[in-house]
Amino acid sequence: MSALLDRRGIVFLVALAILAIAVPLLNALPASSPFHISDHLVPLIGKYLCFALLALSVDLIWGYCGILSLGHGAFFALGGYAMGMYLMRQIGPRGVYAHPVLPDFMVFLNMKELPWFWHGFDQFWFAAIMVVVVPGLLAFAFGWLAFRSRVTGVYLSIITQAMTFALMLALFRNDMGLGGNNGLTDFKDILGFPVQAPSTRIALFLLSALALAGAYLLCRWIIASKLGKVLVAVRDAESRTRFLGYRVESYKLAVFTLSAMLAGIAGALYVPQVGIINPSEFAPANSIEVVIWVAVGGRGTLVGAALGAFAVNIGKSWFTGALPELWLFALGGLFVFVTLFMPRGILGTLEDWHGAFRARRRVRATDAAAQAAE
Numbered sequence: 001m002s003a004l005l006d007r008r009g010i011v012f013l014v015a016l017a018i019l020a021i022a023v024p025l026l027n028a029l030p031a032s033s034p035f036h037i038s039d040h041l042v043p044l045i046g047k048y049l050c051f052a053l054l055a056l057s058v059d060l061i062w063g064y065c066g067i068l069s070l071g072h073g074a075f076f077a078l079g080g081y082a083m084g085m086y087l088m089r090q091i092g093p094r095g096v097y098a099h100p101v102l103p104d105f106m107v108f109l110n111m112k113e114l115p116w117f118w119h120g121f122d123q124f125w126f127a128a129i130m131v132v133v134v135p136g137l138l139a140f141a142f143g144w145l146a147f148r149s150r151v152t153g154v155y156l157s158i159i160t161q162a163m164t165f166a167l168m169l170a171l172f173r174n175d176m177g178l179g180g181n182n183g184l185t186d187f188k189d190i191l192g193f194p195v196q197a198p199s200t201r202i203a204l205f206l207l208s209a210l211a212l213a214g215a216y217l218l219c220r221w222i223i224a225s226k227l228g229k230v231l232v233a234v235r236d237a238e239s240r241t242r243f244l245g246y247r248v249e250s251y252k253l254a255v256f257t258l259s260a261m262l263a264g265i266a267g268a269l270y271v272p273q274v275g276i277i278n279p280s281e282f283a284p285a286n287s288i289e290v291v292i293w294v295a296v297g298g299r300g301t302l303v304g305a306a307l308g309a310f311a312v313n314i315g316k317s318w319f320t321g322a323l324p325e326l327w328l329f330a331l332g333g334l335f336v337f338v339t340l341f342m343p344r345g346i347l348g349t350l351e352d353w354h355g356a357f358r359a360r361r362r363v364r365a366t367d368a369a370a371q372a373a374e
Contacts, residue, residue, distance in 0.1 A: 004220055008347075012303045013213055019045075020209040024202050042201045043273040048313050049208035050270040052306035053215050055293045057262035060219050062291070063300030064228065065255050066235035068153075071160030072263055073287035074167050075135035079264025080277040081171075082134055084184035085118060086127035087195070087272060091188050104186070105179045115177040124191055131268040132261040139260030140253065147249040147256075152238070161284045168282035183278025190272050201273065208269045212306065215262050219302050222255070231255055292335050298345030307347055 005013070023045060026037040037045075054076050061067040088103045097107040101114055120126040142163060146156055174180035193200045222228050233241045234248050242248045271277045280286075289312075297308020312334070319327040342349045 004217070004224055008301070008303050008351075009216070009220055012216065012306070016209055016213055020206055023205060027198070027202065039198050039201065042198070042205050044317070046201070046205035046208045046273045047270060048310050049205070049212050050266045050273070051290075051293070051313055052309040053208070053212045053266035053269075054263050054290055055297070055305040055309040056212070056215055056219060056302060057259040057266065058290050059294045059299060059302055059305035060222070060262070061255055061259045062294060063302070063305070064223055064235060065231040065252060066238070067252060067256060068157045068291070069160045069256075069259075070157045070284065070287050070291065071162075071164035072259070072290055073284075074164035074282055075139060075260040075263035076267040076270070076286075077164075077167075077277065077279075077281035078135045078138065079131045079267030080271040080281060081178060081184065081267075082121075082127055082130040082264070083268035083271045084187075084277040085121040085130075085178075086124060087187040087190060088184050089118070089122040090190070091186065094188055095186070103179075103184075105182065106177070109174055111177070118177070128268075131264050135260040135264035135267075136257050139257045143253040143256040147252045150249075161287065164282050164287055165284050168279050168284075171279035171282060179278065181279065183276060183280075184271075185276040185278075187272060187275060195272050195275070204269065204273050208273070211265055211269060215265070216302060216306070218262075222258075223302070227251070227255075289331070292331065294345075296334060296338050296345055298347035298349075301345070301347050304345050304347035308345065311346065 023037055023042060026035050027039065027042055029036045031038075054072070057075075058069060058072050061069060091103065093100045095104040095107075097104050099107050102111060106114070121130070142160075146159065151159065170176060171178055171183075172181055178184065187195045189195060190200065190204075193203075223231075230241065230246055230251055233246075234251060238248055267277075267281075290309075293308040293312050294305045295308070296312055297306065298304025312331070315330070315334075316327060319330055338345060344352065
């Protein structure tokens, strides 16, 4: 474990553990307490944890393999839709139209039977498998075609963005059988527990924290292994790595698929906490925003990606409430500022400052020792 975790990782996991313990305890305090965390804030923090997991998945491929995906929101949304389909099947006759099998939107659209791809989603284990299988299969198919054709750089970024835009347009159609523009919502239960119950929200929050910690350890294990060293070599000199005999396409395909599966898990945890999933989650702007989270926090650090997701989304929550019309300008300005003045992101810049401070302190100590010797 000591070889797997550096000081940065230990601090991150300790902070995550403190958060996971503190939020339920503060939520249990009386509402009159100044330290009380309301039932509304619990899923909001859980949502930030899901975003941090999504940012982690992007940093794995962009920060360590040089694959800039502008369509990772598609994998996040597919995982969310898989979980949303399970939650819709749990409503049963409690819907507006009280149909025992068909969700309300299908009854409204005069659909007579459940589409074939909805079968099995009444079982949680099946939905849990689909949460990783569906994004993983799409990423594998897409990556196999793209990496085999040696599509790289900005061209790869553009086609990943085209992929998520095409999926968004497809899911806006009512005949796709996934709720069209309205998406999937009005969830009741998850594993027999009411989705809106405070205890369920706490459980989902804790699962999100646990998933983020597990994903971080998995990514750190990959980066510390031989595979991670090859990925960094691909990022820094892809042609040279291929010349040395490595099957670059296979390495890129493997990490791209794993990253998509992590994004799918993030989407699956996100949906029951926010209570809805619709085609707007596929919007290319969402995927671009994830890249901004990673850049702001610190590309190629993992911890920085999670930090950036938290920082930007906390700012977004404040801006969209106080000055909603200025949020996009603030986000664009933040990205420009980081690019020009903090190219290593928040975490990288703080580490640079800390390193410079320690270096100056060592110099002063050396000078003081030399003067004392004289």
